[in-house]
Amino acid sequence: MNKLATLLLIALVFYTTNFGAESKKEKKPTLVEGELKISIEDEAIEATLNITYVVKDSARASTSFWMDSAMEIQSVDGDLVKSYSFDQEAKPFATLTIDFKEALSEGEEIAFSFAYSGKPSQGFWIEEYQWVDIDPDFMILPVFSTLESFDYRIKAVVDDVNYKLIDVQKGKLTQEVEVTSVTTSYYINPILASNNQKNGVGLYDYSADGKEVRVFSEYADSARYVGDAALRIFDFFNSTFAREEPVTFCSVLYRPIPYDEHKVTRSFKPSVVFAKPHENIATLAHEISHFWWNRGDALTTEKWLTESFAQYSEMMFIRHEQGEDKFNMIIEKLADRAEKLPPLLGGDRFGRYGDDLIYEKGPYILYQLENRLGYEKFVDFMVAVNREQVATTPHLLEVLENQTSAKIRKEFEELIKR
Structure with a gap:
């Protein structure tokens, strides 16, 4: 299991919903916007991110991100940016630190941007599976090392017309996708690109009694098994602890990369990335339950x-x-x-x-x-x-x-x- 996958299993947090009443009190969240270009032939990415950072603590003089150590930082710009450093040997992960010209008080905003590119150390499985996986497991996208909440809007594009982006959140295949998140920083819904003509990833739709489940999979039988299980899980949860806040739609990516290649299974309301064998519906139930259970300090x-x-x-x-x-x-x-x-x-x-x-x-x-x-x-x-x-x-x-x-x-x- 890769290091970040281990961290995510240790510090598992969910999902694309607000973290309880405390987060809802924040008048203005940190906003991360930008563009991610995925090059299939080069097996590389280029990213430009613009950040409106809202200080969560008093006297904050810097902020830092965990990133893939293979990335190269092209620039860091901002009126209040003093300097930056990228420690590729930092533990537990390579760390980009941005220092401000002065310490900022809680609630203050600072705007800055940074650009980076490179061939990620993991995430591209072009030869084996005709598949690209861009998500927090591999630090291709930056992760706040303080694991704080933020709004995340990024447009992802891929330069090969044979590849389709899988929009897990909306349950559709598309040529470009905007990824959004309102969650702690290491729970961004993933960006996935697949050459469907070669690996056969399809979209299967299942519905019953006003509930709908869409399953992405290259295996029709697995998709049917997962879809039926998800509908039963909804029935049970919606009739018990979720009866005041029922959910009637979700999409599930039944990840075609073999289980020993990428073990992390997780959810981003209303979607689930399901990496275990399809018959393991207990884990699917766990992840779907995170549509409701998504609270508590991730660092304790x-x-x-x-x-x-x-x-x-x-x-x-x-x-x-x-x-x-x-x-x-x-x-x-x-x-x-x-x-x-x-x-x-x-x-x-x-x-x-x-x-x-x-x-x-x-x-x-x-x-x-x-x-x-x-x-x-x-x-x-x-x-x-x-x-x-x-x-x-x-x-x-x-x-x-x-x-x-x-x-x-x-x-x-x-x-x-x-």
């Missing part, structure tokens, strides 16, 4: 508010589809692992137990809460968490107390701290 174990809830939603769907016995087998494994882990909150998000806490201990704690409340009251609680756009654990505890009692809140808080 507060991210359990996204990943633990998505993981437990996946488990609820498994119980719904495959029965209590299968569900209980999963719970038994989680219980054994959870007992050996430190408290859920306050640990190192990127340390030894970071993933285990939010993908194992967190879901097990939610199971214990469901067991305490009963299924119906637990689902009511999940509905309320979405309604209130909960983005922190203290807020979660407030919602739980409002839905139940001070006693249950205290019991649950003890589980989190144990």
Whole structure:
């Protein structure tokens, strides 16, 4: 697995929706606009980005981006730009740092632009699969190293008429695409280009009871399997925790690159990039659940508010589809692992137990809460968490107390701290 894929699995955050009430308070977000030119013959890209940066912290004197170390920076321009540097050996990733002429206060804006080009170290699979993958996994597009939220609008064009761009967000094939995002910086919906005449990537449409799923795949049977599964997942989620905010459309890219080549599966409401074998519908359920579960600080174990809830939603769907016995087998494994882990909150998000806490201990704690409340009251609680756009654990505890009692809140808080 490549380094960024590992980071994304560790610091998984979703999706093209606002990150809760706190992000909605921002009057004006950072805006990234520009153009990305994809050259098939040269297997290279050229990019120009214009950024209206809104300072999130007081006394911010610089900002920085993670980028593919193979890129060459052509220019960095802006009235308040003092200097810039590109450290291709920086850890964990090559870093472009832009220094300002003076420290800026929270809420201030600064406009600057930069241009870069090169042959990316990953992303072009022309010979093997007639496929180009331009997304945050490979740092071809810059990623804010502070992982802050922003609006992202970029026009992508490809210089070979045999290649079509796959617009996963809108569910269509096109010659040019504008990629947009309102999310933390390493969750940009990807830009993908495919020579459909050679690899056979097609668009398949499935609908039932007012719901529609579009699947991009070179495999008709896989597309049908994934489409049918997604419709069932919608039925379950829309009738449980998503009943006040149902979703009736999504598109799924069933990635034709072999699984061992690119393992990251993720979602960008209303779309999913699905990289696992098509029969792994549990993972598909997890990713679709992120249309709703997309909150919590990505740099701390507060991210359990996204990943633990998505993981437990996946488990609820498994119980719904495959029965209590299968569900209980999963719970038994989680219980054994959870007992050996430190408290859920306050640990190192990127340390030894970071993933285990939010993908194992967190879901097990939610199971214990469901067991305490009963299924119906637990689902009511999940509905309320979405309604209130909960983005922190203290807020979660407030919602739980409002839905139940001070006693249950205290019991649950003890589980989190144990």
